[in-house]
Amino acid sequence: MAGGESSEEAHTAIVEAIRKRALLQFNYKGHIRIVAPYCFGVSTRGEDVLRAVQVRGSSASNGMGFGKLWTVTDIAEPRVLDEGFTPDDPHYNPDDSAMTHIYCRVERSRRQASA
Template identity: 35%
Template structure:
């Protein structure tokens, strides 16, 4: 799973996965260890199988809770407003765009 996340961040490729029983589509930005010592993906969620524009937001996903992770061919070019590795709430960063 970590290699898939690393590849997605390096190549700016979208990821899809299941989290809390919902399908998620995200732009991955930062992967690291949060202040509790858990591996976490910081991403901009563009879809969660819910109700449209309310789904679009910055999110933190504990990696151990991600299921069915898929690397998509679709890429994102522009960095989202508000992106900065320091904003990812990580105590240690493994990879970031």
Template identity: 35%
Template sequence: MNLHIIHAIRNKQRMQFVYNGKLRHIEPQCYGLGTKNTELLRAYQLSGGTQPEPLFDVSKIEDLKLLNEFFTKPGPNYKKGDSAMKTIFCEL
């Protein structure tokens, strides 16, 4: 379990990291375990990819940084209880 991700969700703090070789700038929405027991992060993506609210495999995240930037509301398609996760550690 990544405590930095939990902290960022609870504080509505933006994050950045490298994923598949691209720098991503995101607002974390939901963090938990998927059906294959992989840690997953649902995020609203501000830059770095084409999907607005992708699901990231946490094991593939590199150079994770919490930014001194904050957000006030979830992404436009956010739903509590993300169906891609069988166990949720933290969510907005």
């Protein structure tokens, strides 16, 4: 699904999940993903993207446990889960260099910033 209502629905769910520090579930290219969302903004290509760590679900690459960029127009059926997460990815950078503009992000705690 691309553009229109599905993108607006994804935007709303992403922002809510980041603000609540809640896991986010969505269908991405035929796979159900459950991710910890960290940063939402505009990529250097001008596309809305989500930086998130996949924690469960399926993946064509089996890549889990590290931050990946997800193109928002490819996110379908987004749902904020009633399950929170602790933003403890040691590689997370709130000033994500893959984004030219950031809409919403998890702020690093002082403990993370000093680590």
